[in-house]
Amino acid sequence: MVDTKSAIEEGNNNKCVILLTSLLKEAREHFSREDAYLFKTKYPDLENHKTYHQELLIKADTTKQICEGIETEHDLKECFDGMANFLIDDILRGDIKFKSYLEYNGYIE
Secondary structure: OOOHHHHHHHOOHHHHHHHHHHHHHHHHHHHHHHHHHHHHOOOOOHHHHHHHHHHHHHHHHHHHHHHHOOOOHHHHHHHHHHHHHHHHHHHHHHHHHHHHHHHHOOOOO
16 A cells, blocks of 8 residues: 555655545445444434535545645645544544444443
């Protein structure tokens, strides 16, 4: 797998776009599995959570499109920082909401 840091340091936009494409693919698959699991557990706020995922993916896709036109190391780093924030946002804002529901209902400890 291509190293993100070296791709940014090299200013290799093509490698960066490949990495961002891979990240978005993994995020879509993760969201799909997560939504299916929450459906199975009858999570009461599932529709809002799915909408939240869709909004995150729109933001991430927009960031990726911007990154495709960037050619400087500094801008590539900012782009990847934006994508990292996308993942952190999902974990801290989205997933924390259903964690207590799953604990309370005995799905996780």
